[in-house]
Amino acid sequence: MSGEITAEATEASTSIRTQPSTRARPVPFAVTVIVLAGAVALTFLVSNYHLFQLTMLVGYAVAILGLNIATGYNGQISLGHGAFYAVGAYTAAILMSNFDVPYWATLPIAAIISAIIGFLIGFPALRFTGLYLALTTFALAVAVPQLLKFKGIEDWTGGVQGIVISKPEAPFGLPLNPDQWLYLFSLGVAGLLFLFAWNLIRGRIGRAMMAIRDHALAAEAMGIDLALLKTRTFAVSAMYTGVAGALSAIAVEFVAPDSFTVFVSIFLFVGLVVGGVASITGAIFGAAFIVFIPNIAEQVSKAAPGAIYGVILIAFMYLMPSGVAGLLRRLYHRLVPSSR
Amino acid sequence: MLRRRSLLTAVAATAFVPAAPAIVRAADTTGVTDTEIRIGNTMPYSGPASAYGTIGKADAAAFKMANDAGGFAGRKVNFISYDDSYSPPKTVEQVRRLIEQDRVAALFHTLGTPCNTAIVKYVNQKKVPHLFLATGADKWGDYKEHPWTIGWQPSYVTEAQVYAKYMLAQKPDGKIGILYQNDDFGKDYLTGFRDVLKGRWDKVTLASYEVTDATVDSQLVSLQGAGIDVLATIATPKFAAQTIRKVHDMNWKPLHILTGVSVSVGAVMQPAGPEKAVGIVSSAYAKDPTDPAWDNDQGMKDWRAFMAKYYPDGDVKDAGNVIGYGVTHTMLRVLKQCGNDFSRENMLKQATNLKDLENPILLPGIRLNTSPTNYHPIRQLQLMRWNGKTWERFGDLIEGASA
Numbered sequence: 001m002s003g004e005i006t007a008e009a010t011e012a013s014t015s016i017r018t019q020p021s022t023r024a025r026p027v028p029f030a031v032t033v034i035v036l037a038g039a040v041a042l043t044f045l046v047s048n049y050h051l052f053q054l055t056m057l058v059g060y061a062v063a064i065l066g067l068n069i070a071t072g073y074n075g076q077i078s079l080g081h082g083a084f085y086a087v088g089a090y091t092a093a094i095l096m097s098n099f100d101v102p103y104w105a106t107l108p109i110a111a112i113i114s115a116i117i118g119f120l121i122g123f124p125a126l127r128f129t130g131l132y133l134a135l136t137t138f139a140l141a142v143a144v145p146q147l148l149k150f151k152g153i154e155d156w157t158g159g160v161q162g163i164v165i166s167k168p169e170a171p172f173g174l175p176l177n178p179d180q181w182l183y184l185f186s187l188g189v190a191g192l193l194f195l196f197a198w199n200l201i202r203g204r205i206g207r208a209m210m211a212i213r214d215h216a217l218a219a220e221a222m223g224i225d226l227a228l229l230k231t232r233t234f235a236v237s238a239m240y241t242g243v244a245g246a247l248s249a250i251a252v253e254f255v256a257p258d259s260f261t262v263f264v265s266i267f268l269f270v271g272l273v274v275g276g277v278a279s280i281t282g283a284i285f286g287a288a289f290i291v292f293i294p295n296i297a298e299q300v301s302k303a304a305p306g307a308i309y310g311v312i313l314i315a316f317m318y319l320m321p322s323g324v325a326g327l328l329r330r331l332y333h334r335l336v337p338s339s340r
Numbered sequence: 341m342l343r344r345r346s347l348l349t350a351v352a353a354t355a356f357v358p359a360a361p362a363i364v365r366a367a368d369t370t371g372v373t374d375t376e377i378r379i380g381n382t383m384p385y386s387g388p389a390s391a392y393g394t395i396g397k398a399d400a401a402a403f404k405m406a407n408d409a410g411g412f413a414g415r416k417v418n419f420i421s422y423d424d425s426y427s428p429p430k431t432v433e434q435v436r437r438l439i440e441q442d443r444v445a446a447l448f449h450t451l452g453t454p455c456n457t458a459i460v461k462y463v464n465q466k467k468v469p470h471l472f473l474a475t476g477a478d479k480w481g482d483y484k485e486h487p488w489t490i491g492w493q494p495s496y497v498t499e500a501q502v503y504a505k506y507m508l509a510q511k512p513d514g515k516i517g518i519l520y521q522n523d524d525f526g527k528d529y530l531t532g533f534r535d536v537l538k539g540r541w542d543k544v545t546l547a548s549y550e551v552t553d554a555t556v557d558s559q560l561v562s563l564q565g566a567g568i569d570v571l572a573t574i575a576t577p578k579f580a581a582q583t584i585r586k587v588h589d590m591n592w593k594p595l596h597i598l599t600g601v602s603v604s605v606g607a608v609m610q611p612a613g614p615e616k617a618v619g620i621v622s623s624a625y626a627k628d629p630t631d632p633a634w635d636n637d638q639g640m641k642d643w644r645a646f647m648a649k650y651y652p653d654g655d656v657k658d659a660g661n662v663i664g665y666g667v668t669h670t671m672l673r674v675l676k677q678c679g680n681d682f683s684r685e686n687m688l689k690q691a692t693n694l695k696d697l698e699n700p701i702l703l704p705g706i707r708l709n710t711s712p713t714n715y716h717p718i719r720q721l722q723l724m725r726w727n728g729k730t731w732e733r734f735g736d737l738i739e740g741a742s743a
Binding site: 047048049052053056146149159160161162164248252253254256257258259261263294298302303305306309 | 385386387388390397421422423425426427428429430432433436437440441452454455457458461462522523524527550552
């Protein structure tokens with residue numbers, strides 16, 4: 001008798017388990033392949049300047065994805081992810097300039113260091129929720145430029161002068177210029193990270209993360225270890241943003257405290273909301289907003305680019321309250337009724 | 341018939357020969373057409389340093405004035421200035437846009453030490469003239485490291501050397517204390533002081549503050565407590581005004597030297613209290629628009645006329661508008677000197693070949709000089725003392741010993 005009940009329960013939980021996994025698939029496989037092929041094709045279609053912009057876009061997309069893992073899927077609002085972005089960037093720059101580490105090898109190290117720092121920050125974050133966590137992380141973002149100027153680490157960080165590094169050449173004699181190669185390299189890294197995030201989110205851990213976000217108490221009652229999962233989520237989130245920072249440092253070929261003001265954190269947060277909270281593809285749209293909208297705002301008015309930026313931002317929020325990804329999702333469901 | 345045609349061809353060919361070298365030039369004339377010369381720039385029109393944005397607008401207005409006056413060998417300057425928000429990654433993006441998309445002939449007056457540090461390598465690889473940067477860092481004078489990059493204003497190192505010499509002459513046995521802002525601006529001064537003080541440097545008492553600090557009171561109290569009687573204040577205007585006030589209120593009377601960055605009558609001396617600052621020594625190279633001493637000066641009258649006609653929205657009390665006008669004046673001279681050859685090579689050649697060039701906004705007697713081995717256009721300063729109403733310049737023009 002009892003055995004039957006267990007079997008039934010298992011069956012029920014399996015069906016619950018599979019349901020979100022099919023629904024969490026936001027984009028059909030074919031679309032992903034087409035988008036990826038298009039992104040690769042751009043390498044040979046657009047100018048080096050635009051490739052640089054796209055490389056920055058890819059970096060920001062990974063950073064926003066990282067922020068999304070903590071904020072969108074786990075409900076931990078962070079206004080301090082610029083700090084992890086800076087940690088990743090400085091890790092890459094210090095390793096390249098002081099230790100002659102090849103650029104590709106700096107990424108895993110930047111990932112590990114950012115993850116460790118994210119994990120440590122995640123501990124106090126356990127005690128704070130919602131707005132209080134937002135303020136705590138904001139304090140971190142404010143502190144970063146000054147910490148980077150700290151005398152004790154000046155030999156490594158270059159103090160206020162920062163560190164100048166060199167852009168890598170294409171390996172194996174590939175007929176690509178450094179901009180093309182770096183774009184493809186970043187795209188490859190980002191592709192892997194997006195795939196990994198997608199796997200994480202639609203799996204057991206992803207569901208637990210969302211359960212905590214939606215109702216922490218209920219999640220705990222279901223046997224989820226809140227402390228463990230929240231700190232680890234924060235670590236993964238920081239790791240993503242750190243890798244993004246490293247990619248951007250290699251693309252810009254320079255890091256300095258002035259590159260990582262509190263605005264970086266704010267822009268990442270803006271990108272998160274504009275792209276779509278709790279959406280993996282949203283990160284790409286959010287990154288596009290960060291890269292392109294300031295230029296458009298400046299084209300409209302040189303006298304007050306900030307005001308134009310604000311107007312565009314308000315228009316976005318008004319027209320797409322659930323972000324670009326939310327709008328696309330709704331359109332997709334409307335056009336393809338069977339997808340509901 | 342055939343012969344005649346070939347003869348004609350031959351005549352035509354010889355007729356074209358003299359013109360050929362003018363067209364087929366090895367020199368790089370990117371950004372120059374028969375009607376325009378494209379010049380690129382980045383400025384913080386938004387973001388934390390947006391107060392400097394007015395400099396870019398003054399630059400643009402000064403180019404417009406030159407275009408209205410006829411331009412250069414039939415060409416007008418097309419000044420393209422983009423916002424970088426004082427963020428180095430954004431500067432890199434905008435400068436790549438200027439060089440690769442807009443194909444500018446040269447970069448001019450790009451603002452900010454970190455922003456210029458981010459682009460200097462790229463710009464030199466591309467061999468684009470990177471002229472008269474809006475930063476006082478000393479490294480822009482390094483013609484060996486980056487031959488396409490040249491500064492304009494006297495470097496902070498030069499200025500500090502001048503102060504150190506003055507201190508040693510006035511108070512040979514004084515106890516020296518330095519209050520400085522903890523960034524590249526402050527540290528360049530320390531380098532200059534160290535150059536001159538040499539063996540005495542170890543005895544100097546240092547106190548630093550962060551640009552985000554609320555006050556510098558505690559630093560000043562500890563400096564006074566250390567028995568300092570020669571104080572050098574390397575602070576931006578807000579902190580300079582605080583320091584002047586606090587030093588006066590503490591009834592402390594050191595020989596007080598103040599960085600030339602913070603000598604604005606309107607932005608520093610008035611808020612601090614003009615009577616509290618009596619006796620402070622500083623230096624200058626440019627004329628202060630808020631100083632009544634220049635009311636009848638021809639250079640400043642020209643500047644006011646320029647502001648009224650070409651930049652009426654601009655603040656006539658803002659020193660940034662004076663500097664923008666002055667630096668562009670130098671650039672216009674470089675373009676004039678180029679004659680009809682606006683290749684990148686020639687632009688750099690002319691920019692590094694200025695001989696005793698005068699400037700309407702520089703103190704009387706100060707002249708610009710550059711050469712292929714001198715990338716510090718302005719090396720002269722004059723000391724001045726606050727008398728409660730205005731800055732009284734004293735002594736001769738002093739040349740810094742900067743390399």
